Amino acid sequence: xxxxxxxxxxxxxxxxxxxxxxxxxxxxxxxxxxxxxxxxxxxxxxxxxxxxxxxxxxxxxxxxxxxxxxxxxxxxxxxxxxxxxxxxxxxxxxxxxxxxxxxxxxxxxxxxxxxxxxxxxxxxxxxxxxxxxxxxxxxxxxxxxxxxxxxxxxxxxxxxxxxxxxxxxxxxxxxxxxxxxxxxxxxxxxxxxxxxxxxxxxxxxxxxxxxxxxxxxxxxxxxxxxxxxxxxxxxxxxxxxxxxxxxxxxxxxxxxxxxxxxxxxxxxxxxxxxxxxxxxxxxxxxxxxxxxxxxxxxxxxxxxxxxxxxxxxxxxxxxxxxxxxxxxxxxxxxxxxxxxxxxxxxxxxxxxxxxxxxxxxxxxxxxxxxxxxxxxxxxxxxxxxxxxxxxxxxxxxxxxx
Amino acid sequence: xxxxxxxxxxxxxxxxxxxxxxxxxxxxxxxxxxxxxxxxxxxxxxxxxxxxxxxxxxxxxxxxxxxxxxxxxxxxxxxxxxxxxxxxxxxxxxxxxxxxxxxxxxxxxxxxxxxxxxxxxxxxxxxxxxxxxxxxxxxxxxxxxxxxxxxxxxxxxxxxxxxxxxxxxxxxxxxxxxxxxxxxxx
Numbered sequence: 001x002x003x004x005x006x007x008x009x010x011x012x013x014x015x016x017x018x019x020x021x022x023x024x025x026x027x028x029x030x031x032x033x034x035x036x037x038x039x040x041x042x043x044x045x046x047x048x049x050x051x052x053x054x055x056x057x058x059x060x061x062x063x064x065x066x067x068x069x070x071x072x073x074x075x076x077x078x079x080x081x082x083x084x085x086x087x088x089x090x091x092x093x094x095x096x097x098x099x100x101x102x103x104x105x106x107x108x109x110x111x112x113x114x115x116x117x118x119x120x121x122x123x124x125x126x127x128x129x130x131x132x133x134x135x136x137x138x139x140x141x142x143x144x145x146x147x148x149x150x151x152x153x154x155x156x157x158x159x160x161x162x163x164x165x166x167x168x169x170x171x172x173x174x175x176x177x178x179x180x181x182x183x184x185x186x187x188x189x190x191x192x193x194x195x196x197x198x199x200x201x202x203x204x205x206x207x208x209x210x211x212x213x214x215x216x217x218x219x220x221x222x223x224x225x226x227x228x229x230x231x232x233x234x235x236x237x238x239x240x241x242x243x244x245x246x247x248x249x250x251x252x253x254x255x256x257x258x259x260x261x262x263x264x265x266x267x268x269x270x271x272x273x274x275x276x277x278x279x280x281x282x283x284x285x286x287x288x289x290x291x292x293x294x295x296x297x298x299x300x301x302x303x304x305x306x307x308x309x310x311x312x313x314x315x316x317x318x319x320x321x322x323x324x325x326x327x328x329x330x331x332x333x334x335x336x337x338x339x340x341x342x343x344x345x346x347x348x349x350x351x352x353x354x355x356x357x358x359x360x361x362x363x364x365x366x367x368x369x370x371x372x373x374x375x376x377x378x379x380x381x382x383x384x385x386x387x388x389x390x391x392x393x394x395x396x397x398x399x400x401x
Numbered sequence: 402x403x404x405x406x407x408x409x410x411x412x413x414x415x416x417x418x419x420x421x422x423x424x425x426x427x428x429x430x431x432x433x434x435x436x437x438x439x440x441x442x443x444x445x446x447x448x449x450x451x452x453x454x455x456x457x458x459x460x461x462x463x464x465x466x467x468x469x470x471x472x473x474x475x476x477x478x479x480x481x482x483x484x485x486x487x488x489x490x491x492x493x494x495x496x497x498x499x500x501x502x503x504x505x506x507x508x509x510x511x512x513x514x515x516x517x518x519x520x521x522x523x524x525x526x527x528x529x530x531x532x533x534x535x536x537x538x539x540x541x542x543x544x545x546x547x548x549x550x551x552x553x554x555x556x557x558x559x560x561x562x563x564x565x566x567x568x569x570x571x572x573x574x575x576x577x578x579x580x581x582x583x584x585x586x587x
Contacts, residue, residue: 059542062574084574085565108539108574137573138555139490139563161513161558161568185556202556230557237554288460289467319468321549 043068043077043122046093048358050077052397053372054088055390056140061085062107064140066099067389068092068124071362071374071398074384078124080117085137087145089154090121093399096170097121100135100145100156116156116168128173133166134158136185141237142300142395143186148197149243153213155187155199165199165211167219179219184209186237190246192263200248200262202237206230212264220264227260227268228252233285236296236323240304240311249304249311249335251296253323255283257311259335274313274331277340289320297325300352300395305361305377309336312363314353315343326351330363330380344380347373354396366393466527469550470520481546485530485580488517489548490562492577497541502581504535510579511536512569515562517551518586526587530580536567538576 043050049071057063064082069075082088083101090097096118105111114135118127136144136159144157147170154168158178165187166178184203191197198212198219206226211219228235233252241248241262250258251274259269273282275294284291296302298314305312311334314327326349332341346353346365350373354364361377372389375382456466465471473484478501479493485501486493498505514531521528553560567573 058540058545060539062539102573104572104574108537109572112573136555137565137567138561141555141563159555159558159564185554185558202554204556204558230553234553234557237556287457289456290460290462290471321467321469321551323552324547324549 040123041078043124046121046399047072048093048356048360048399049362050092050399051354051356051364052088052092052097053364053389053393054082054086054140054395054397055370056085056392056394057390058392062103064101065390069372069386069389071356071364071384074372074374074386076386076389080119080124085140087135087140087142088395088397089145089147090397091147091151091399091401092121092397094151095121096127097397098145098147098154100132102135102137116154116173118173130168130173130175132156132158133175133178134160135166140394141186143188143237143241146187146189146199146243148189148199149191150197153189153197155189157185157187157201159185163201165201167213177219179211179221181209181211181221188241188248188262189243190241190262191244192246192261196264198264200224200266202235202250204230208260208262208266210262210264210266222265224266224268227258228256229285232287236301238300238302240302242304242306245306249302251302251313252285253295253320254285255294255296257333257335257338272338274315274333274340277333277338278331278343284320286320292317292319294329295320295322295325297323298327298351298353299324300354301327303353303355303363305355306357306400307359309334310341311335312344312353312355314346314350316349324351326368327353327365330365342380344375347375347382347385352394352396354398356398357400364396364398463522464525465520465522466518467520467550469548470522470527473520473522475521475523479544481544481548484521484523485519485528485582486546487519487548487550488515488530488552488560488562489532489546489578489580490552491534491545491575492541493544493546494535494541494577494579496543497577499535499577499579502533502579504579505538505541505577508535508537508576509570509572510534511567513566515564515566516559516583517548517562519550519580526585528582529584529586531583532562532566533579533581534566535576535579536570537572537574539574541577 053067068077086101099117114132116130146155156166158164184201189199208224235250239250246262248260255274256271261267283293301314303312330344348367350365363375365373370391372386374384462471469487478495514533
C-alpha cells in the first residue's frame with residue numbers, strides 16, 4: 001500500500017511540473033493583463049429607439065424600477081429605482097427625465113415621502129430629489145405624471161382623497177402651485193393654436209375640466225360638458241394624447257374613439273367605432289355585457305404615432321367588462337380618415353403597446369413573464385425578444401413621445 | 402327603493418361629495434378624514450342603481466347581470482371566480498392568513514373601500530360588496546385576482562379597483578384585499 005502511494009505521489013509531481021512548465025510557456029507569449037480602475041459608464045446620446053420601460057414589480061411594488069433599453073440592439077443600458085406605484089415622464093433623449101415615487105422611512109412604515117426624482121438621462125444620476133405635497137397612490141397610470149409640451153412644467157396628480165394637480169417648475173424643481181380639480185382626475189397637457197398651455201382632466205360626470213396656465217397668473221378653470229357615460233361606456237385613462245398638438249383620442253371600453261381638441265375650451269369631435277372600421281358591428285356597452293366582440297383592453301392599451309396620425313390599439317375577443325384583458329392583436333388606425341390600416345398579431349398576449357416616434361418606428365409589447373418584444377412597425381414582424389427583462393412591464397416611454 | 406329614486410339620490414350624493422371635495426383644504430387633516438369617512442359611508446349606496454341601469458333584464462343570463470356572475474361559484478373563497486370577487490383587484494386576503502372579510506395578522510383594514518355589485522348564483526341575488534384593502538405589510542402574493550365587473554377608471558374612484566385603498570390606515574403599504582357584504586342590491 002505504502003509503495004503504491006509513494007508512486008502516485010511521484011507521478012503527481014511529474015505531471016504538475018509539466019503543467020506548470022506549459023503555463024510558463026504560455027505566459028511568455030501573451031502580454032500580462034493590465035490592472036484596471038473601476039469606473040461608471042455614461043450612456044451615449046439617445047437615438048429615436050432608446051426607450052424607458054417601467055417595471056411595476058407588482059409582487060413587491062416598493063422595488064419598482066425603470067429600465068433604459070436600446071431597442072435596436074435589444075440591450076439593457078441601465079436602470080433607476082421607481083418605488084411603489086411610481087410614474088415616469090419626460091423624454092429619454094432630453095437632458096433629464098422624471099420619476100414620481102413613494103417611500104417610507106422604515107420600509108413598510110414610518111414617515112411617508114412622496115418624491116419627484118429628476119434623473120440625468122445619460123449618467124442616470126439623481127439631479128434632484130424634490131419632496132412633493134403628495135401624489136396619488138394607485139396602480140401606475142401614465143396620466144398621473146405628465147410634462148408640458150415645452151418641458152418647462154411637470155404635473156403631478158394627487159388624491160388624498162381630494163383631487164389636485166401639483167405644478168412643478170422643471171428648472172427650480174419647486175412646486176409653483178397646486179390646482180384643485182374637484183371630482184376630476186388625471187392630466188392631459190396641451191398647447192393650443194395660440195400657444196397657450198395648460199392641461200385637462202377627466203371628470204366623474206363624463207366631461208372635462210380645462211386648466212389654463214399663464215405666467216404670473218392664477219390658473220383658470222373651465223368645464224367641458226359631459227360627452228360620454230362613465231356608467232355605460234367609460235373612456236380609458238390610458239387613452240393617448242399628443243401634448244404639442246393638444247389632440248387626445250379618448251377610447252371607450254366598447255371601442256369608440258372620441259377625438260378631442262384639448263385647450264382652454266376643449267372641443268369634442270364625432271366618435272368613430274374601431275370595430276366598424278374593421279367591417280364589424282360596434283362593440284356593445286354595459287347594457288349588453290354578454291356580447292362577445294373584438295374590444296380594446298389592457299393597461300398601456302394604445303399608442304399614437306404623431307407624424308403619421310396612426311393609432312395603435314390593443315384588441316382582444318371578449319365580453320364587456322373585459323377592459324383589462326391582454327391584447328391579442330394591435331389594430332393600426334389612421335385617425336385622420338379614419339380607417340383601419342391593418343391588424344398586427346402580437347408575439348404573446350400583452351397589456352402594453354408602445355411606439356417610437358421616428359420614421360422607422362418600432363412597436364413594443366410584453367407578456368406576463370416579463371419578456372419584452374420589439375417589432376418592426378412597418379412589417380409587423382418581430383425583431384427582438386428580450387427574455388425576462390423584468391417582472392411587471394407596464395409602460396414604455398420613447399424619445400419624442 | 403325604485404331605480405329612479407336611487408338615481409336621484411345618487412346624483413345628489415355625488416354633487417354633495419364634489420361640493421365637499423371642492424371646498425375643503427387638502428392640507429387639513431381633519432377635513433381629509435371627514436371627507437374619507439363621509440365618502441366611505443355614502444358611497445356604498447352608489448353602484449346599486451348603476452348596475453341595474455346598466456344591464457336590462459333582457460340581456461341577463463340565468464338571472465346574472467354580467468358574464469362573471471353567470472359563471473361564478475359560491476364554495477371556494479380562495480379562487481378568483483368566487484362570486485364576491487367580481488370586482489376585486491389584488492391578493493386575496495383569504496389566501497394570506499385572513500378571511501373573505503378579515504385582514505391577516507399584522508395588517509390593518511382600511512376604513513375606506515371601493516364598491517362592487519356582485520351576483521350570488523346561490524340565491525340569485527345581487528349584493529353590494531365593499532373591497533377593503535388590508536394595509537401595513539407588503540403584497541402577500543398567494544392568489545392574485547382581477548375582477549373587472551363595474552370597474553370604472555379613477556375619475557370614478559368609488560368604483561375603481563386600481564387605487565390603493567389604504568386611506569386612514571397607519572401605513573399605506575398594500576398587502577391584500579377583502580370582500581365584505583355591505584348590503585343587498587336585489
